[in-house]
Amino acid sequence: MTTDVTDTGLGTIRAGILGGGFMARVHGTASRDAGGELRAVATSSASGGRTAAQALGAERAEADADALLDAADIDVVHICTPNATHAALALRALAAGKHVVCEKPLATNVADAQQLADAAVEQGLIGAVPFVYRYHPMVREARARMRRGDVGELLTLDCSYLQDWMLLPDDDDWRVQSASGGASRAFADIGSHLCDLIEFITGDRIHALSARTRRVFAERGGRAVDTEDIVAVLVETESGALGTLLISQMAPGRKNALTLELHGSRQTVRFEQERPEELWIGARTGSRLLLRDPATADPDSARLQRVPAGHAMGYQDAFNGFMADVYAAIGGAEPEGLPTFADGYRSAVLTEAVLESAAHDGRWVQTAAGDRSDRLEVEA
Structure with a gap:
């Protein structure tokens, strides 16, 4: 069985979701399955946020991303927005002291992805990517x-x-x-x-x-x-x-x-x-x-x-297992393979x-294997 959030000793984890599309629905389902409470949703517009909050069963809609990230009653932010917005939103969430689950790609360039990986470690927060x-x-x-x-x-x-x-x-x-x-x-x-x-x-x-x-x-x-x-x-x-x-x-x-x-x-x-x-x-x-x-x-x-x-088990089951591990990690556990x-x-x-x-017409590129010190080398 997956680790339930109630086993973490942290109590109920309060979630906020940025975005209102298909992946937001998957995240919301998985969050509830892990024992979380969906407190708020925000999208690119206030009206869209209200529609998404109703569809996802959230307690409320926030006017915009900033309002959700500043909310005091949210422990973890789920980022389900277009790719180009991921890095800035995730960095802002970490700065606000929130744990983050960010859809892939984490960032659209290596420098931003490294900054986020480093920031999560430095701030002692959980940053997870759904490679479910x-x-x-x-x-x-x-x-x-x-x-x-x-x-x-x-x-x-x-x-x-x-x-x-x-x-x-x-x-x-x-x-x-x-x-x-x-x-x-x-x-x-x-x-x-x-x-x-x-x-x-x-x-x-x-x-x-x-x-x-x-x-x-x-x-x-x-x-x-x-x-x-x-x-x-x-x-x-x-x-x-x-x-x-x-x-x-x-x-x-x-x-x-x-x-x-x-x-x-x-x-x-x-x-x-x-x-x-x-x-x-x-x-x-x-x-x-x-x-x-x-x-x-x-x-x-x-x-x-x-x-x-x-x-039969399938995709949502896999996502639920991932989210259970994320929430367990927020509570201090160290789940295998998160x-x-x-x-x-x-x-x-x-x-x-x-x-x-x-x-470069298919020339071989080497990728070093360090967790956050990878580099690219193009072979002549």
Whole structure:
């Protein structure tokens, strides 16, 4: 079972949400599931805030972000606003003494992400980024098997994250323009999840990469597009494993197909986010499909399994598990695998590396592995 906020000794955690869209609804549901109280919501307009507060079941709407951040009855701020606003809002929230859960990307550049990671540590506050796919129980099972040595030495990776919501020329979204979404769209939006999961499961960081990007349509919705639709990446990990990553928001029929296939010297493990109850274990002889079951799972996987085997768990369950760990950390616990602002910073480093490589015709870019001292080096 996940750690409930009532176990922290802190009492009820009071939450405020900035934003009123889909992710705000997911955050609100997860906050309540963790035992929190949703005190206030604010959006880009006062009227929008009132509508969002009613839809989310918050106690009140604040006139704007500043009013919410200054509120004395809020312990944690959930930032679910457009990407370009994340860094300033998160820094302001930390300065106000609030814990922060900020949607990814944490920031649209490395310098801002590092500032936030450092600020959270310096101020003794929890800063978390929802890399929630870590909270699928079968992801934790895969990680445990890697740690135990069941898979052996990591040799190669074959991974992808495919969607189709931007397939057509009239498909549009605020993320298509860098002014609101940041310089990267497909990689920062979904490739970040893929790379976080790779490094989380394997414990082996991406040491170098070579990337190519593609923008299929120059305009969407009558506006110029300056972000990528598709990214292909070659990677090398610190241990020497080689791999391919394909990220696309234009793959017909693929809705949220995050897939990792990790080939070791003893076994292969394959996880598909759209089939989260399963883990495929490949062997030279006797490959098998492992189904989620708390009775036989590794303890780190079992703690996230809220229902018995045969009762499906999914995305909201994973988000709920993440939020329970965030709120437990606010109460002083140290949950295993909680994604923090340091992980958001790591994602910013990898995003910048992808863009840097693509800008130099796919030249290899090295990314150092320190938690907040990563650097980029473009090879000649």
